[in-house]
Amino acid sequence: LTYQRIAPNLRIPFGHKHKTQEEVYLVISGSIRVKLDDGIKELGPWDAIRLSKDTARGFEGGPEGAEVIAIGCPGGPGDAEIIDDYWDQ
DSSP, X not given: OEEEEEOTTOBOSOEEEESSOEEEEEEEEEEEEEEETTEEEEEOTXXXXXXXXXXXXXXXXXXXXXXXXXXXXXXXXXXXXXXXXXXXX
8 A cells, every 4th residue: 555646747757567566546636647558538537547457557646636545465675677667669
């Protein structure tokens, strides 16, 4: 379980996916854009998205930024695969 704050209009330049961990992201304030394998989803307050381990993902804060809770299990050290320049792909 992690709490994340994403600054307004901040695009995290890399994406990631996992070997074993599924994740749920819950936006508690603000908005985010989530780049997925199959497109871009926009999420606002109290929206949630569940992502399988194989789904690549990247995040961008909305105009007011965002507060997000990320929930994942199982997983652990070495579970994440970083995808450089994800938004350019």
